[in-house]
Amino acid sequence: MPIVSSSYNPPFLFKNGHFSTIYAGIWRKIADFEQKRERIDLPDGDFLDLDWSFSNSPYRKVAILIHGLEGNAQRAYIAGSAKQLNQNRFDVCAINLRTCSGEQNRLFRSYHSGATEDLDAVIQHILSSKNYSEIFLKGFSLGGNLTLKYLGEDRIIPKEIKAAMAVSVPCSLYSSCQELLKSKNTPYAIRFKKNLVGKLKEKQKFFPEKITDTDIKNVITLKDFDDVYTSRAHGFKDALDYYEKCSCLQFLPNIKTPALILNAANDSFLGPECFPHEEAKTNSQLYLEVSKYGGHVGYYGSKNITYNEKRVIKFFNEVQ
Structure with missing residues (x-):
């Protein structure tokens, strides 16, 4: 119980x-x-x-x-x-x-x-x-x-x-990420990615030495965003390390x-x-x-x- x-x-x-x-x-x-x-x-x-x-x-x-x-x-x-x-x-x-x-x-x-x-x-x-x-x-x-x-x-x-x-x-977080990467959730993933990449571009204006155009181009999925930005900005090795430690x-x-x-x-x-x-x-x-x-x-x-x-x-x- x-x-x-x-x-x-x-x-x-x-x-x-x-x-x-x-x-x-x-x-x-x-x-x-x-x-x-x-x-x-x-x-x-x-x-x-x-x-x-x-x-x-x-x-x-x-x-x-x-x-x-x-x-x-x-x-x-x-x-x-x-x-x-x-x-x-x-x-x-x-x-x-x-x-x-x-x-x-x-x-x-x-x-x-x-x-x-x-x-x-x-x-x-x-x-x-x-x-x-x-x-x-x-x-x-x-x-x-x-x-x-x-x-x-x-x-x-x-x-x-x-x-x-x-x-x-x-x-x-890893289990949820796997679900979000499935085709059934494509519309949601596209919406989340658009918002997150938009913020990443804004962040780049203030920290151009930390976020490159290549980094932004490499964000194809939500997991990519966590590899490129979330993990780096918050002290994790990569997206999987972030998911493991923060779930x-x-x-x-x-x-x-x-x-x-x-x-x-x-x-x-x-x-x-x-x-x-x-x-x-x-x-x-x-x-x-x-x-x-x-x-x-x-x-x-x-x-x-x-x-x-x-x-x-x-x-x-x-x-x-």
Whole structure:
């Protein structure tokens, strides 16, 4: 235990994983929602932009949201989750990872699936400058991997952190990479690659000695991007070394904070190693819910409230 049975059963169209993924990523909109930006400086001289939204409750609890690859705090899956959390007595701090807030970051490095030092910096900022007695974490895709890795690493977790939820998590980055390289995911891979190469070209303007035109031409697949840039910029030997060291799968047995993983069986981004059944069975604090449907960060729900947005409220309230 604890393997959690899933009750998610969407309308017919949304039982198709690709339709669910595309609808949530492109067509879904969140109305009547406002955020207030705060910039914090990081220990290495870089910065992060945090987008805050607030409840009308006197309760001093905050949820930190972490987006996925090439996402930001304005994406519907972040804004929708923040809005529901606000309506259920949680303030929300939505992180824009480095380069994702609309402004180039200062350093050659950027963000990646294992950069838990940035999440820790946000947590320490909140603990030192805000008045919250309870902190909750919710990460999506890359942000979910980052969240779980943070909780399972060899560190003292602040007592204020009460629970976490991770949605559509590539628990094995290599397994997920293999899936993304398959033809079924070509449209997604093309979209990700376009955005990443665009950022690489912008980065080249500031660091021409570190990124050559040949490097950029060599980026044919997402793995190539991790070989050419992610690994070099963040101290890994190559893409495979990055995947091995940053996959949260190896850290799951060490998690001592209640954490729920919600992954869909029809998520085309996730390979077999991304469903950690054995780890959940042997860790009483790790909950795994594998829904039959949902796609990748999809989970369509009525009244524009997704299943994962309802599920996180239930889980956070259960573990308090």
